Amino acid sequence: MTNREFQARVLGCERRLYGVAYMLLNSAADCEDAVQEALLRAWRRLPSLREEAYFETWLARIVINECKQLMRKRVRRAESPLPETLPAPPPPNPELYRALRALDARHRIVLTLKYVDGYGVAEIARILRVPQGTVASRLSRARKMLKDRLEGGDINENTPLL
């Protein structure tokens, strides 16, 4: 894959990468940091990608790893998220956003990948490197949790965005 092809394919999935990173980091500034680092890492490691058909899931996995690294650093150094230079625009459906944010990251990420980003179960399994059955059962559990959150009425504008 040439650099030009790499760039085109990255730009083609930019929105999805943002979705994944934002759901994990909850900060537009941190998303920029994580995705920039992930893109450089992906370019350097491109020879390790065996099948170009899996480029997008491979890249999403690198972005998730980079987000995890950032979260780990925050834990180690007790850091807060980076300050926003410009506040991120509010989501069109803030109640759903809050309900998703209130889930733990493991369940939030599978719902985001499937229903926000539109990946299939097999693709999510490749991204998260877990068996497909694990993805399916996590999705099942996550939907139940989301349902409970939304129907339980414990999500409102005062619910903290974790």
Place this chain on the structure above:
Amino acid sequence: MKTPRCFNGALPPTPESFHRAVVRALQKTEEEPMKKRTVRVSIVAAVLAAILLVGTALAVGSHLGILEFLGQTGRVTPAGETPDIERPGTAVSNGKYTLTVCEGYCAGDTANILVEVARSKEPFAPGEIPFWGPSVKAGADDDLPCEHEERWIDGKIYYYFVCALPDGAAEALTLYIESPFTDEPVPVPLSKRPESASADVAAGDRTIDGAGITFDGISLSRTALDIALTLTYSVDRSAIRAPELPSPNLAYFTGGDGVYHMNPDCLAIVGDARPCPFDEIAGGMRSCSLPGCSFFTEPFSAGEVGFVFELVDAQGDVLETGGLDSGLLLEDGRYRETLLIRSEAIPESFRIRAFDCWTKYRWRDTVEVSATEIVP
């Protein structure tokens, strides 16, 4: 708002600053060459230092006779159980956290590792299990495919990993635990699981009809926390049919294009044969529009992606099992699944039941297991 019509509404629009950041990163890639994979010097140094430290500690410990003491105090076992499993006893602290490798052994083509994490300042609260927990690596940047369970016990967090070893892995293999709880990866030298700590068990009919599942091996073993039932099976996709039997967990009905599960608390549905009116949300996901109904449903589709196993004792009660969501996909195409049975005693016999995790309908449980008590 109770019913999301579109999941995309959950996310804010992508800000222009994000696009500019992506473009800046892409511009940098034009100046930077692709690299071949290399092993990070810092990791090699850390590993060498760790091996040296562990070796020295072992030599000194052996000389002073303290290894036996460490081996005993490092155990976390249910009362009355004395599992015969070797423990590396590696404990690493960075001041804030102490990570202890309680178990590390290989059994066939999988590695089993149990890690305990304690916080120095205050115990972990129940449910306080961070997403960015440990991962198992075979070397620098080389994640192993692992299933893992996390559990909170008395203020500590336990991570139990079952990892698929690569083909031809050496018996004296060392893996590494990378986590936010230690500054450097922690080496885990694997030992071979003693034969007395596991037992193959007799299984009658080794298939689950309709699920396309054929069991190649069923064995029980003790871990420091539980009794583990390990199932090795293959799946014939062409033999998968829609499951037919209701499960006690949820109420069901069949209608339209598939089998749907219902919330038994939904008064509008229970006892009423009419299907629930559904609205399409996204990606085949639908919601019931009646108040109080199960929120999401998806039709059954034949695939090996959604099995969940249950164990049922002679009285028909479902045994409490924990943990690992589903099977590891092994390199030969088979699956290996570990169910952690949370019980002090192994029942004399039980049945293995499989159900579809989307519809919760189950297949006939035709596998009867007679358990052989493993040597304590």
